[in-house]
Amino acid sequence: MDPLDLSTFGYAVVLCITLLFLYTKLKKPSSGSGGKAPPVAAGAWPIIGHLPLLGGPKAPHEALGDLEEKYGPAYMIRIGVHPALVVNSSEVAKEIFTVNDMYVSSRSEFAAAEHLGYNYAMFGFSPYGQYWREMRKITMLEVLSNHRIDQLKKVFVSEIEGSMKLLYKTWAQKKDGSGKVLVEMKKHFSDLTLNVIMRTVAGKRYSVVAEEDQKEVLRYRKALRDFFHLTGMFVLGDAVPFLRWLDIGGYEKRMKITAKELDEISGGWLDDHRKGGRWDENKKEKDFMDVMNSVLKGASLAGYDADTINKATSLNMILAGSDTTTVTLIWGLSLMLNKPHILKKAQEELDTHIGKDRFVNETDIGKLVYIQAIVKETLRLYPPAPLSAPRELSETCSIGGYDIPKGTRLIINLHKIQRDPKKWPEPSEFKPERFLTTHKDVDVRGQHFELMPFGSGRRSCPGTSFALHMLFLTMSNFLHAFDFSTPSNGLIDLTGTVGLTNIKSTPLEALVSPRLAPELYN
Numbered sequence: 001m002d003p004l005d006l007s008t009f010g011y012a013v014v015l016c017i018t019l020l021f022l023y024t025k026l027k028k029p030s031s032g033s034g035g036k037a038p039p040v041a042a043g044a045w046p047i048i049g050h051l052p053l054l055g056g057p058k059a060p061h062e063a064l065g066d067l068e069e070k071y072g073p074a075y076m077i078r079i080g081v082h083p084a085l086v087v088n089s090s091e092v093a094k095e096i097f098t099v100n101d102m103y104v105s106s107r108s109e110f111a112a113a114e115h116l117g118y119n120y121a122m123f124g125f126s127p128y129g130q131y132w133r134e135m136r137k138i139t140m141l142e143v144l145s146n147h148r149i150d151q152l153k154k155v156f157v158s159e160i161e162g163s164m165k166l167l168y169k170t171w172a173q174k175k176d177g178s179g180k181v182l183v184e185m186k187k188h189f190s191d192l193t194l195n196v197i198m199r200t201v202a203g204k205r206y207s208v209v210a211e212e213d214q215k216e217v218l219r220y221r222k223a224l225r226d227f228f229h230l231t232g233m234f235v236l237g238d239a240v241p242f243l244r245w246l247d248i249g250g251y252e253k254r255m256k257i258t259a260k261e262l263d264e265i266s267g268g269w270l271d272d273h274r275k276g277g278r279w280d281e282n283k284k285e286k287d288f289m290d291v292m293n294s295v296l297k298g299a300s301l302a303g304y305d306a307d308t309i310n311k312a313t314s315l316n317m318i319l320a321g322s323d324t325t326t327v328t329l330i331w332g333l334s335l336m337l338n339k340p341h342i343l344k345k346a347q348e349e350l351d352t353h354i355g356k357d358r359f360v361n362e363t364d365i366g367k368l369v370y371i372q373a374i375v376k377e378t379l380r381l382y383p384p385a386p387l388s389a390p391r392e393l394s395e396t397c398s399i400g401g402y403d404i405p406k407g408t409r410l411i412i413n414l415h416k417i418q419r420d421p422k423k424w425p426e427p428s429e430f431k432p433e434r435f436l437t438t439h440k441d442v443d444v445r446g447q448h449f450e451l452m453p454f455g456s457g458r459r460s461c462p463g464t465s466f467a468l469h470m471l472f473l474t475m476s477n478f479l480h481a482f483d484f485s486t487p488s489n490g491l492i493d494l495t496g497t498v499g500l501t502n503i504k505s506t507p508l509e510a511l512v513s514p515r516l517a518p519e520l521y522n
Contacts (some may be wrong), residue, residue, distance in 0.1 A: 014201070035403035038085065039071045040078075049078030054334045059498045061386035067415035072174050074400040076408075080239025082108070084390070084409035085399065088416040090423060092400045094449040096410070097457040102128075103395040104410050105458045110238040112231045115255035116262075118312035121304045124320065128394065128458070131302035139462050142291050143317075149469055150161075153362055154200050155517075160474055161359060163192040164481045168514055168521035179513040186504065189329045189474075194224075197321045197472060201314050202269045203287040220265055224410050226258040227315070228323060229404065232500030237411065265309040278404050288314055320463055323501050324384040326371060331436055331473055332378040334428045337484060337510060342432060346371050347515070350480040360476045362469070371476045373435035375468070376451070381430060383453035386415035386502045391459065414453060423450040444468070481521075485511045 044050050054060045064086050067075065073089030087093055097106055106128035107113070113125035120126045123135035142148070167188060173182045195205045206217045235251045237244025247253060273289055286294075289310055296306040304312070336343040353367045354360055365372070391410040396403060419427040424434070435442065442448045445464055446456035454461035461467070486492060487509065496502045514521065 015040045025338060035106070035398065036401060038400070038402035038404065038432055039077050040076045041067055041071055041086075045079050047080070047240060049080050049082075049239070051080060051234075053077070054079070055234070059386070059496065061413055061415040064387070064411070066414050067477060068416065072201045076213050079409065080236075081241070082239065082409050083405070083407075084411055085404055086411050086413060087400075088413045089400075090417050090420065090450040093412055093417060093452070095458070096399060096412075096444075097449065100397045100399060102455040103397050104391050104393055107459075108238075108390050108392045108409055111235045111244070111252050113232070115252060115259050115317075116227060118259075118263075118304070118308055121308050121312035123313060123314045124316045124389075131304075134301060135309070136458075136462060138292070138295055139313070142295055143288055144463050144466050146465060148291075149466055151202055152466075155196060156470060156473055157361065159192060159196045159199065159205070160477050161189065163195075164359070164477060165521050166346065167245060167482065167512065171512055175513070180485070180513045182509055183512045185333060185508045185510050186212065186326075186330050189333075189459055190326045192474070193322045193326045193329070195471075196325075197318050199287070200321075201288040201317050202266075203273075203289070206515055216265075219261075223258060223261045223265060224318070224322075226254070227262060227319065228501070230255050230258055231319065232288060250425065265315060267307070269314070270310060288317060317463070320461065321466065324461075324463075325474075327384045327501055328375070328378055328382070328467075328471055329381040329474060330508055331494075332374060332471075333478075333510070334494060334504060335378060335485065335509055336374070336479075338484050338493045338494070339430055340485070342374065342430070343479065343484065346374060346479050347483075350476065354480060357520075359516075359520065360473065360480050362473060365469075365472045366513060368472070368476050370432065370435060371479070372472060373432035375471050375475060376435045376442075376444055377430060377432040379453040380418045380424070380451055381428070382413045382496070382502055383418060386413070386456060388412035388414060388462070389459075412455075417449070418451055418453070420450065481514065481516055483513045483515050487511060 020054055031082070041050060041053075043053060046054060053063050053389045055289065056063060058066070064077075067086070068088040074085060074087050074092045076083050077086055087096065087172070107125055109127075110125075113120050113122065116122075117125040123132055126132040148150045167183065168185060191206075197204055198204045206220070230251065232390045233251055235244075236248045236254070237246070244252075269289060273293070292313060293306070294308045296309060298306045300306065301309060336346070349368055350368045352362070353363060354384075360368075388411060393404060393406050393408045393410065396402070396406045407493070418424070421427050425438075437520075439451075442451050444451055444453055446454060446460045454464040492508065493506045495505045
């Protein structure tokens with residue numbers, strides 16, 4: 001770029017910033033109906049607001065949680081030019097989801113939803129309205145209903161048993177003199193979960209041998225990793241729309257490239273269904289794409305054609321399903337490895353109810369109350385998304401005694417709420433027993449506002465039952481089939497990443513050995 005171009009670019013940036021600064025200074029925020037305004041956290045910068053706080057050394061959910069002591073359970077921050085209400089209290093969350101849920105059910109506009117979400121056709125990103133209601137209805141009744149989950153049991157069982165047999169094979173080939181093998185379990189759980197989701201969505205699995213299939217696997221994995229990464233990436237243009245055209249960091253350009261790649265891949269899945277005659281109405285085992293095709297029957301909805309809706313919703317399922325389940329399995333095993341007596345107690349429950357001559361099946365889950373408690377406690381301490389996906393008020397509402405103006409963004413701090421010492425004694429301790437005693441009636445499905453890892457209200461996760469079934473069955477089978485310990489009896493690092501999903505930042509290396517008879521793994 002020549003000096004003249006640089007000078008012109010610099011002037012443009014300065015002009016944009018100056019105009020936006022004047023805009024934010026001169027524009028008076030509305031207090032709705034003239035009622036009490038919420039407290040506003042200090043430290044906002046011109047133009048960028050509280051972004052330095054969210055990008056500081058602490059994870060955003062921790063930084064926002066720390067401000068509760070000074071500003072109370074609900075307070076305002078500014079994300080660039082956008083006002084946002086932060087909620088750190090289960091009482092305020094209950095008011096939101098029981099009194100104002102209809103008015104807090106829309107999504108904010110952001111670059112990832114536009115580029116990666118098929119211009120908001122991915123219904124997890126869609127604004128509240130007719131299209132979102134139709135897609136949620138289709139998903140809940142046709143794809144994620146209890147009836148459909150029952151039909152998917154064969155997929156769950158075959159993939160979990162296949163994964164355990166693969167782990168056993170690794171042990172048999174590489175065990176050391178002590179009869180154990182060191183395995184990186186993050187990758188193992190990730191592969192298992194992806195295979196389950198892919199078989200459920202597209203009738204594919206990605207543990208394959210053929211070279212041509214491996215190329216597709218590598219291509220898809222890279223595109224999916226980029227999808228996960230870019231969806232959780234902060235884009236300055238989302239916070240400061242006036243500067244979006246600059247595409248600072250080049251994230252929108254990367255989103256467009258990834259979106260094109262994923263569209264080609266998912267379009268190939270649709271073509272495979274068509275060419276193979278897989279959209280047979282009489283087919284017994286239908287995957288998600290089969291069901292969506294049967295429901296849509298080629299019709300358009302809200303301006304999106306049937307193929308776009310199918311591809312967008314399929315990718316939505318993969319994004320939500322694989323990430324959530326993998327993350328919880330990793331945190332659960334990590335927590336148990338640091339508390340071996342809890343792991344031992346879980347295995348004792350399994351030995352009592354299952355014995356050692358078979359694997360766990362779905363009819364056993366109801367008897368495994370301690371393992372259910374372990375899953376709940378893991379979700380309490382490490383909700384997959386520690387901050388709820390931002391919502392946006394479609395009307396002015398009274399929340400927590402404050403008038404919150406229309407257009408305000410809403411952030412529920414699940415991490416803070418689920419570690420509230422007033423609700424959870426010793427809130428940072430891993431104690432599954434609490435769900436068998438003091439909190440035995442508390443569930444994770446969004447009806448108890450001190451524990452809502454899957455959200456609550458209209459925009460709660462539609463795949464909650466699917467995720468829980470997968471979590472219970474996977475965790476109980478792996479604990480039953482294998483012994484796990486840490487190298488040199490050290491503690492597992494519990495540091496998480498800073499992003500949309502709270503992923504363990506370091507590998508999960510564990511020593512593994514089988515607990516059951518060899519013929520079961522063969």
